[in-house]
Amino acid sequence: MSLELTLALTLAALLFEAAFGYPSLLLARIGHPVMWIGRLIALLDRHLNRDAAAPGERRLAGVGALILIVLASGMAGLVVQVLLMRLPFVGLLLAGLAGSALFAQRSLHHFVAQVADGLDESLEAGRRAVSHIVGRDPEKLDEAGVARAAIESLAENYSDGVVAPALWMAIGGLPGAAIYKGVNTADSMIGHRDARHTHFGWASARFDDLINLPASRLAGALIVVAAVFVRGASPWRAITAMRRDAARHRSPNAGWPEAAMAGALGIAIAGPRHYGGKLSVDGLMGEGGRYECTANDIRRALALYRAADGVMVALVAALALVAWG
Template identity: 60%
Template sequence: MDAHFTVLALALAVEALAGYPDALFARIKHPVVWIGAVIDRLDQMLNHDDAPGWQRRLAGVLALIVLLAIVGTAASVLSGLLRALPFSTLLEALAACSLIAQRSLHDHVADVARALRAGGLAAGRAAVARIVGRNPETLDEPAVARAAIESLAENFSDGVVAPAFWLAVGGLPGIALYKAINTADSMIGHRTPRHEAFGWAAARLDDLVNLPGSRLTAGLLAAAAWLYPGASPADAAQAVKRDAGRHRSPNAGWPEAAMAGALDLRLGGPRTYGAVRITDSWMGHGRTAATPADIDRALGLYRYACGALFGMAAVLAVAL
């Protein structure tokens, strides 16, 4: 595991500096796109609309097993090949950094603040619709800003910290398997007529593998609040203790509550997906009237927390 921390530190540094280059995406797409293609194919092959619910649930379990077998085998073979080459640690870090999303997450959330400032509510709704699933037409300007901050907090957990955790635990196969589970949940883990039974296994396994990352994310945000001007680590910790368990998700409440408490905001609460109104608990006891300036503050806290994650990986790499 000690070598994994070195790979993790390098991967975090490279991804923060370079992200995933557009030219590379244009040429070979992205590993998550490849994983998504496998999931889509399994969905078409195994998820039959006329099958009873129990059969579709079993089919979803089978699809998940096949997906993990494919991804795990490919990642293990790639890891073995890279380790036989010179500069193997750097090469493995370059492969792993494609599965971490620090930079792209920052840029997408920053786009919402810029859109609100430059184009008002309509532009803000269009920008936030690229990163959240809720109906943008139901959002006023404070709700757009809150949605962006909530997305930042939740995706910091499952797009950055959880992949980093599983990279540290299992190397390149660990992070690849995590991304396969997380991608499956995002594609088929929804309570829709087509996927409620078929996506059950993916959704439940995603809850499980995100459990350590969500708790670590809350800790990183609270720690970052010690250093970020105007943020409150005590309020972050208090909000997590009071509110995280009341969220409808077993994991999303942890980073959202930490972010809300640190910045004196209220996040979460009722929201609308399509035409469906979802009732959920509020995270934090602060303001609901969020602004583009609050998005900027959330991004600042996020950068500090990413720095804390890198520092922790670097210290462990050196110590071990």
């Protein structure tokens, strides 16, 4: 698939998802592509990740599982793309509609906004809302902790759920974005370092880190540019925080958008957090910023997110025009 077509496809998919999201009727009837990938990953985990196997065998089995996930995701994307692109123009729109399921622009905004609305109601409502988007222990979070968790999730998932699939769709069409989504889902399901997945999930976790490297840096840069258009945000603070703090994050990728957002808004996020009853000490993003975040800071972060997403869509559109011209 040529670059002008992949860029046009990416633009169509982004616009469809921003406008309509993933229809609840389809979700109820057939589920979501991430759910389908998740079933495959759970099946591979159940049958290949044997408790009695030695660590080396489990790591090798994890490599095999990753290869199967990549092949299954890529082939599914390729089949859909080939079938739909046989139709001139209409096929591109239909492929864009299918590809929109691989983005999370609308749903991400919805779930983060619910945290701000929940905090307006009560701390308990804010904790319930944030539990849908973060893995940490919500009962240990005060109001500022809930707000920070929501902002961190917004920044990280902007990179993972929006920028990265857009980048890989622009490069590789539907197969590229589908492979990315498969690997990212595998990382979220088996890439964590619990006793069962330390070795089996190693390949998925490392490969996810690798394919997110360019997107995380791009997401940080987009947030910097977006800060120019958002009242009260500072692109210079965003650049400073990103250069200073991104490498402190335990993830090689999440620190870039988180630091950029924290710096732009003049707040501090990340730091010590509890997961499964255990304390995880992480670097502070936006050091020197205000740590006591509020529901209003979540809404400021959402305004910055909308601007960054708009900048990205405009960039894809401009590149598509240049490619076609």
